[in-house]
Amino acid sequence: MAAKSANLYARIEPDVKEQAEEILATLGIPASNAINMFYKQIILNRGLPFEVKIPTARPVDISRMNAETLDMELEKGYADMQAGHTKSATQVFADIRRDYNV
Structure with missing residues (x-):
C-alpha cells in the first residue's frame, strides 16, 4: 500500500x-x-462513479405546496390509478434497482 x-x-x-x-x-x-x-x-x-445529468422531471415536494395544489396532485394520482396507470411494487423496485444500479 x-x-x-x-x-x-x-x-x-x-x-x-x-x-x-x-x-x-x-x-x-x-x-x-x-x-x-x-x-x-x-x-x-474511468470517470465519475455516478451519472451526471439534469433530471428530466423533479420529484414533487409536498412540503412546499398549499392545500389546493396538494389536492390537485392527489387527484392526478387518483385519476392515474383509476385509468390503470399503475405498476406493481415488484416492478417499481425493479425499476429503482435498474435506474440507480442498486
Whole structure:
C-alpha cells in the first residue's frame, strides 16, 4: 500500500461539508478516507462513479405546496390509478434497482 503523502485542497460549501462529515462520522469513515475511496472509484470507473445529468422531471415536494395544489396532485394520482396507470411494487423496485444500479 502506498504511503499517503499527497495533499488535496478543495473549497466547498460549509453546509455541504458539515452534512457530509456528519454522515461519514456516523459511518465511522474519516473524510480523507472517503475522498480516497471516491478517487479510487474514479480510477476504476474511468470517470465519475455516478451519472451526471439534469433530471428530466423533479420529484414533487409536498412540503412546499398549499392545500389546493396538494389536492390537485392527489387527484392526478387518483385519476392515474383509476385509468390503470399503475405498476406493481415488484416492478417499481425493479425499476429503482435498474435506474440507480442498486
